Amino acid sequence: SDTRYLRVRIGHVTDDLYAIFLSDVSEQRRFEAMRRDFVTNVSHELKTPAGAISLLAETIGDASDDPDAVRYFAGRVAKESNRLTELVHRLIDLQKAQSMEGVMDMHPVSVMGVVRGAIGENQVQADAKHIDIRFTLGGEPQPLDAADEPVGSTAPDEIVMGDAESLKTAVKNLVENAIHYSPEHTVVAVGVGEKDGKVTIRVVDQGIGIPAESLGRVFERFYRVDPARSRETGGSGLGLAITKHCVQECGGTISVWSREGEGSTFTIELPAATEDDLRDAGTAE
Numbered sequence: 001s002d003t004r005y006l007r008v009r010i011g012h013v014t015d016d017l018y019a020i021f022l023s024d025v026s027e028q029r030r031f032e033a034m035r036r037d038f039v040t041n042v043s044h045e046l047k048t049p050a051g052a053i054s055l056l057a058e059t060i061g062d063a064s065d066d067p068d069a070v071r072y073f074a075g076r077v078a079k080e081s082n083r084l085t086e087l088v089h090r091l092i093d094l095q096k097a098q099s100m101e102g103v104m105d106m107h108p109v110s111v112m113g114v115v116r117g118a119i120g121e122n123q124v125q126a127d128a129k130h131i132d133i134r135f136t137l138g139g140e141p142q143p144l145d146a147a148d149e150p151v152g153s154t155a156p157d158e159i160v161m162g163d164a165e166s167l168k169t170a171v172k173n174l175v176e177n178a179i180h181y182s183p184e185h186t187v188v189a190v191g192v193g194e195k196d197g198k199v200t201i202r203v204v205d206q207g208i209g210i211p212a213e214s215l216g217r218v219f220e221r222f223y224r225v226d227p228a229r230s231r232e233t234g235g236s237g238l239g240l241a242i243t244k245h246c247v248q249e250c251g252g253t254i255s256v257w258s259r260e261g262e263g264s265t266f267t268i269e270l271p272a273a274t275e276d277d278l279r280d281a282g283t284a285e
């Protein structure tokens, strides 16, 4: 990746004088390569379910006199087409998150509101696996409905500058993964804290964990630790890429700690809104 690519141009200055122009096009080359990879990946991701659907449709045609088989294959067609739809939605999310970076309107956002929304949207999946989502504010774990308490003296609300929808997507994806990659009857802890002007949102699970050699890559688009397993369960490989963009958009960072067989911890850090921010913007969303 340290290779530099130079473009050489020769310009004619006067009759017998020429000038050589060298421009460094390494960045541009890397960007083009990334875009090519992305298109290749997207095509592959779309082709797999699309191929499966046409094969399954053929099979249904062949099995038309066996109602059980028809029902079974029809179910699989539905599953594959859901996968296609899900992937398209994710691509739209990714596109949105990428294009918002740097141009987004920043508003004061209540972190509690974001976390509450993100948990709420995952509650059904958690219940289905008997996973207990616990909300932690600062130190001790608290019952989830503590997040419903009005913002006040006992539960100071953390406010950051950003886009509420975007931050909710970020946290929602983390909670979704925590549930997805954990066995039944485990705990997912979502914590919010503030220290030294930084607001931290932490999602901790007791799941399968991520091998050390994959930790650096999980935020890449389409990267999956175990492609077979992830596709089987409907993962697009885009969730964390989207999350990272959403967080960066709001001036934050995201990091991961994990140990295989023990669990994973994803930590989002965002600059807390300053008094000046709040004065300029009025009330929080």
Ligand code: ADP
Pocket (backbone or CB within 6 Å): 177, 178, 181, 205, 207, 208, 209, 210, 218, 223, 224, 225, 226, 230, 234, 235, 236, 237, 238, 239, 240, 241, 264
């Ligand atoms: P996917 O749609 O496959 O879940 P993500 O971008 O959300 O895609 O995550 C990328 C990969 O990182 C996943 O395929 C999975 O291997 C790994 N991963 C993400 N979150 C967790 C987690 N909480 N526990 C274990 N592995 C995880």
